[in-house]
Amino acid sequence: MWLLIAFIAVPIIEISLFIQVGGAIGTWPTIGIVVLTAILGTYLVRAQGRLAIGNLQRSFSQLDDPTEPLAHGAMVLISGVLLLTPGFFTDALGFALLVPAIRSAVFHYLRKRVRVQSFTMGAAGARREYRPMQDDDVIEGEFYEVDPSKRPTHRPSGWTKH
Numbered sequence: 001m002w003l004l005i006a007f008i009a010v011p012i013i014e015i016s017l018f019i020q021v022g023g024a025i026g027t028w029p030t031i032g033i034v035v036l037t038a039i040l041g042t043y044l045v046r047a048q049g050r051l052a053i054g055n056l057q058r059s060f061s062q063l064d065d066p067t068e069p070l071a072h073g074a075m076v077l078i079s080g081v082l083l084l085t086p087g088f089f090t091d092a093l094g095f096a097l098l099v100p101a102i103r104s105a106v107f108h109y110l111r112k113r114v115r116v117q118s119f120t121m122g123a124a125g126a127r128r129e130y131r132p133m134q135d136d137d138v139i140e141g142e143f144y145e146v147d148p149s150k151r152p153t154h155r156p157s158g159w160t161k162h
Helices: 002-025 027-061 067-084 088-097 100-113
Strands: none
Touching: 002 027, 002 088, 027 067, 027 088, 067 088, 067 100, 088 100
């Protein structure tokens, strides 16, 4: 139901803001502001997106919970969509989601209201740390290479080496 309300309310808000701003400053300045916010928003989304990806990679490398960096990345993506959508209301929401403090507040608000079930692999909650290979980790063995026989009944396809 909330999604239906949003799909009805947002265009009505945008149209009324276009009429108000266009009546106050004119058509061309209004269009210029919309184009300028799209360009500025694209630049800011790229910068914040790089930071979000860096934070996500850092959480993976340190084996931390990636939930918050993933949420920040998703909010930056949503922000980009909102900023590329023409309109003042969507631009205001998009620029707001680019502020890390607002993204954190939204994340913590949603975290309290969303229940996520998780699972772990391996020992329950145990972290595996990298350690260099030692002599007792090596298993001795012998091997020989088996060459599969070619089937002469088909021609080479060009996609494989025959």
